[in-house]
Amino acid sequence: MTDERDALRREGIGLEPEDLDGQSMERLSEYLDAGRTPPDPAIDNSPGCQIALDALERLRGLTPRLFADDVAAEPAVDEGWMAGLMGLIALDARAGRRIPISSEFGDLGITEGAVRGEIRAAEAAVPGALIGRTRLHGDVTVPGASVRVALDVSAPYGVPIDDTVGRLRAEVWRRLRDHTELTIEGIDITVHDIHLLPSPEEER
Amino acid sequence: MTREHEPSALADADDRTLAGRAADGDTAAFAIIVRRYTPMMRAYARKILPGGADVDDVVQEAFITAWQKLPSLDDPARVKSWLMRITSRKAVDRIRARRESDDIDAVDPAAPEVATPARVAEARSSLEALRAALAELPEDQRQCWTLREIGGYTYEEIAEQLDLPVSTVRGMLARARKTLIVRMEQWR
């Protein structure tokens, strides 16, 4: 290590306290991590410290590329591993709350999970639209309770957003009316993203 | 609940859409998240785990936890950094479990598996020199460095994760960075 230290010194870089006007690498390292705040004049005014901090910054600057290369070097997902993982999670239905359905015979209901799936299917009304998270706000377990629906949408580029939102809202309302007995107070749609549809060549 | 129809548009959907759907139970959306982020989580786990062993298991455990906890993720757009956090936690848990069962002090400075091994003398760039130097760091220094530089953890978070005093974390980071600078600047 001493040979390397001498070689570094010849380049003008020193990492020992004698090179750093009494500061330690620990102090500089922490100063770097703190974003050099609060400012420390003893460090900021020391040429030796600034050289060492430059070297630390260079090191930090290489890290994203290093990691990106590592990520690229990893193989694609192993299908056997994938099947094992998906099998383990498949048992979790995410049914959510049970929404009652009126009847003379027995205790009938539909799960929140089934309703969410149906809301997502409403994206068919606007080709290219993608519905993300959906929420039913209100106590859906009480018959006749009024409910507000909220959903996230990634809208297709090229279609006026009002158009997309209006058509989706109408479609969601229709499906909820067909499959539940919920009283829908309103449907709140948040368009958080707009995406390009793949071109016909890319679709292949 | 069960696998749903997979529209081709879903494969390119943004993280917030996918994580939102997966939180609601769409396994097809979750599968796309798995494919999208597995390489990143593997590369990260590989730097934390000694010898790169158990990477497959650790990443699988991370995704099982992610599936279970997704509904509690307030901002689905942050799923990527959230997955990284879960990955490092699982990797550190795995190390702790192994250490407890092995009953030996893991003072292991040996080099772990590296995706593209390169000795400094053969390094074609400071990047390769850095990769080689990182691989040869003592395991605990490399873990601190990885959690800080790639995981973005604070000193306190690293200390809590690795069950070390903050002062030890500070010291390890400084020592690791010194070694890395020496090796990296040597190449220039």
Next chain:
Amino acid sequence: MTDSGITADTVAADVEAIALAVPGVRVLYPVGTTGHLASTGARLLGQDEPTRVRSGSGGVEIAIGVDGSHAAPAVVRAVGAAVAPLLGPGAEVRVTVVRIER
């Protein structure tokens, strides 16, 4: 219809068949572990054959997938009406739609 000569398994098989015969019912799903009817000891996890008809205390519980072209409330009412006669008086039938199929 239920008397000492007919086993719980027979009733379960009948219930499954009757439910599947109702227009709009596409499939019976495994019944979840949360349900207010007492389970006969079957658990969903760790079982080779997941329970599609859970029975206990004279009642039954099933989970169905409904074809999207049929209105779910009408379908699930029809299932309730079809299954109830198979059970003794006072026995409860609990039917939950867990998926709208496409």
